[in-house]
Amino acid sequence: MNMNKYFQEKPKIFMQGAILPLILVTALFFLWGIPNNLNDVLIKQFMKSFEITRFKAGLVQSAFYMGYFILSMPAALIMRKYSYKTGLVTGLFLYSTGTILFWPAAIVGKYGFFLFALFVIASGLAFLETGANPFIASLGDPRTSERRLNFSQAFNPLGSIAGVLIGTIFIFSGIEHSAVEINNLKLAGTYDVYLQHETMRVVKPYLVLGAFVFIWALLIIRTRFPKIADEAQNENERQKGKFKDLFKYPHFIQGVLAQFFYVGAQVGTWSYFIQYVQDYTGSPEKVAGYFLTGTLVAFGVGRFSATYLMKFIKPNKLMGIYGCINIILVGIGVIYPGWVGLWAVFLTSFFMSLMFPTIFALGIKGLGPNTKIGGSMIIMAIVGGAVFTPLMGLVFEFTRSMAMAMLIPLICYSFITYYAFIGSQMINISLEEINHEPVISH
Numbered sequence: 001m002n003m004n005k006y007f008q009e010k011p012k013i014f015m016q017g018a019i020l021p022l023i024l025v026t027a028l029f030f031l032w033g034i035p036n037n038l039n040d041v042l043i044k045q046f047m048k049s050f051e052i053t054r055f056k057a058g059l060v061q062s063a064f065y066m067g068y069f070i071l072s073m074p075a076a077l078i079m080r081k082y083s084y085k086t087g088l089v090t091g092l093f094l095y096s097t098g099t100i101l102f103w104p105a106a107i108v109g110k111y112g113f114f115l116f117a118l119f120v121i122a123s124g125l126a127f128l129e130t131g132a133n134p135f136i137a138s139l140g141d142p143r144t145s146e147r148r149l150n151f152s153q154a155f156n157p158l159g160s161i162a163g164v165l166i167g168t169i170f171i172f173s174g175i176e177h178s179a180v181e182i183n184n185l186k187l188a189g190t191y192d193v194y195l196q197h198e199t200m201r202v203v204k205p206y207l208v209l210g211a212f213v214f215i216w217a218l219l220i221i222r223t224r225f226p227k228i229a230d231e232a233q234n235e236n237e238r239q240k241g242k243f244k245d246l247f248k249y250p251h252f253i254q255g256v257l258a259q260f261f262y263v264g265a266q267v268g269t270w271s272y273f274i275q276y277v278q279d280y281t282g283s284p285e286k287v288a289g290y291f292l293t294g295t296l297v298a299f300g301v302g303r304f305s306a307t308y309l310m311k312f313i314k315p316n317k318l319m320g321i322y323g324c325i326n327i328i329l330v331g332i333g334v335i336y337p338g339w340v341g342l343w344a345v346f347l348t349s350f351f352m353s354l355m356f357p358t359i360f361a362l363g364i365k366g367l368g369p370n371t372k373i374g375g376s377m378i379i380m381a382i383v384g385g386a387v388f389t390p391l392m393g394l395v396f397e398f399t400r401s402m403a404m405a406m407l408i409p410l411i412c413y414s415f416i417t418y419y420a421f422i423g424s425q426m427i428n429i430s431l432e433e434i435n436h437e438p439v440i441s442h
Contacts, residue, residue, distance in 0.1 A: 033159025091127025255363025
């Protein structure tokens with residue numbers, strides 16, 4: 001086939017005959033958005049219930065994203081040996097188990113136990129993201145992989161919004177005692193009871209979430225999934241791909257770095273957004289929680305609109321434009337903390353929205369039989385959330401300024417912008433490699 005003719009055709013974004021699996025897997029993007037952004041509420045809640053600093057509270061994200069980092073490669077190996085479906089079901093069971101662990105963690109009242117439970121949840125999400133992202137990207141014509149993945153990823157911010165709303169309504173009590181009131185509670189001998197009550201507020205939302213996730217796993221078990229090209233081959237015919245081959249693709253290596261910086265920027269911004277709002281506007285925790293919900297709504301609108309705009313603007317160029325805008329907005333948040341800075345940081349969610357799926361799709365394009373391993377490495381880059389969030393907490397500890405801590409996301413967006421315009425360009429990739437993994441059977 002002539003290369004020019006191939007790219008001039010108008011391919012369909014979705015493939016007929018795979019609608020039910022598409023719906024079930026797209027729903028996973030919603031489901032993993034919930035715990036990801038419940039963490040933003042947990043950070044504030046644990047600062048209160050365990051009386052810890054912002055740096056120590058930031059370890060919520062470290063424990064969580066270390067689960068991604070450690071389990072992403074095993075997830076890819078399991079899916080390479082068996083199937084995407086096997087990996088997704090495994091991930092859902094781990095996810096459900098982690099939510100259940102919140103109950104004994106609250107009873108024991110140990111912060112470390114909660115961090116372990118979050119690690120287990122994230123271990124399950126590592127399976128889900130390692131499997132769902134390349135599965136959706138491969139579920140149709142490779143020329144529309146970015147649009148298809150952006151469409152499915154557009155349901156992720158809906159889960160994020162749900163997570164923050166659940167946390168704001170059911171976890172935040174709205175009770176914020178002053179130093180004098182805390183001292184009076186201690187004198188009355190009721191302060192420990194208050195802290196225990198605040199800790200227990202996190203349990204019910206997680207138990208309900210875990211039950212729903214378990215049921216979704218059963219639905220996927222009972223559904224027949226289409227096979228990606230290499231899964232349709234027998235063991236002897238299947239190309240396994242080699243880890244060392246990935247280093248032949250500069251766009252992939254830089255994609256891993258771009259994802260590392262992106263997740264660091266996203267998680268760091270959202271983790272401390274409530275604190276930014278409270279520090280510079282004096283708003284109570286529930287109001288700050290609703291501001292966080294609002295910025296996630298902007299994130300969702302941005303992702304749906306980006307999917308549409310990609311019909312007219314190349315994904316990498318659109319991401320580069322959005323990256324430039326976010327550099328400016330975060331700069332405003334640093335220089336003008338207060339209501340102006342708040343709204344600037346608020347708007348960054350709209351422009352960051354397309355970055356994760358676009359970086360992922362650009363990074364795995366042309367990897368051929370290395371797609372699953374490559375995809376797992378890009379998911380491992382989510383560990384950026386474990387690195388940059390506590391780093392922002394440290395910057396605050398040294399400067400006592402949440403605005404100065406926002407310099408870290410600004411640096412992250414600078415690299416993402418470079419990747420969008422330059423680093424994502426594929427070198428010496430053939431049409432056969434680009435078109436490696438269509439769905440061929442059911």
